[in-house]
Amino acid sequence: MSKKIVLAEKVKGKSKEIADELNRFFREKGIFAVNLIGSPGAGKTSLLEAMAPRLHGRAAVIEGDIQTDHDRQRIEQSGLCACQINTLGACHLDAAMVRKAVNELSLDGVSLVFIENVGNLVCPAGFEIGEDIKVAVVSVTEGEDKPAKYPSAIAKSRAMVVTKLDLLPHVECDVGRMEAYAAAANPSLECFRVCAKTGEGIETFLDWIEEAARSR
């Protein structure tokens, strides 16, 4: 095995250790942590905004972006407590970044933490950051074949949320086929269809999240 691979494994091993420690911390506090992954503009922040009214006081959000704190501002405006990680170039969050962010969040009364990863349907799939589950977010505007082209993100996720249903009449996207591609990558995947703008499907997804939290 080359030195490069050995070193990469050491780095990944250390990151996994921090992720496990962080996950224990969340469990001890009775917090269920969801790692949201998806392309830039897939609708991750809008999904959180749409869920916010039902989550006031009991959810917190960690926003991951390369630059800007736009998403933290949006989440705070929706009434949830949020903090922002800027990776300054890194293509995914790692557990050490999340641990630092957790120290900045007030977690009193919080039973759900959403961690919105950097917009990237590839790299975030390969890293644990303390979450209980990953959820992949894919919009109808991206096209029905994305779960086939980015299977790792789907395979590592417990659920896929298909967003922007309101745009379906204007784009060529067969959501049934998208879900079939996703099922091929992950037969036990749960699928949800939502529209953050109209609220369609939001309650059902949130019910499922809360059930997953109860039954973990």
Add this chain to the structure above:
Amino acid sequence: MSKKIVLAEKVKGKSKEIADELNRFFREKGIFAVNLIGSPGAGKTSLLEAMAPRLHGRAAVIEGDIQTDHDRQRIEQSGLCACQINTLGACHLDAAMVRKAVNELSLDGVSLVFIENVGNLVCPAGFEIGEDIKVAVVSVTEGEDKPAKYPSAIAKSRAMVVTKLDLLPHVECDVGRMEAYAAAANPSLECFRVCAKTGEGIETFLDWIEEAARSR
């Protein structure tokens, strides 16, 4: 400097060497090479399909995807010669992959090569793969702030193509602000607005590509 960084730099140095060699090869053949980068579903393949009628016989396409050869099939159906690279997990193309693909392409009469990178607005920005220029592709459905949140892709590109103009009436996206964010990341960036469905803006973008090829 740690071993890890030294090794990473060696790998990157080797990749840069292959990229330079590939670029010399393209130049000797009178070929201008364009590296298209953008999120999954940004509209990179649709842009190529829309340009295809004007490019028959003189352009070839290298498709980069983690899995599937959907995009190669689409490009061939549009009448252009294409080959497919599957990275099988890697989040961006590298120069060695492209060199291998070039050997499979028939380049007789070809003066333009488009290399569609893996759908990812982050990692492909950091790698040269033999291209003369990078072009960033961003759709209006991703939201106006993406150039601010993913500045490296914009900073490394010679042009940004804003796609899916037909969806503008249905989404909240101020293209002027998107272009202003892009200009902040790269003041010399050229901006284009296109709609692959209606053909709007396609000729103008292609004129610019051809002028860039002539004046390099």
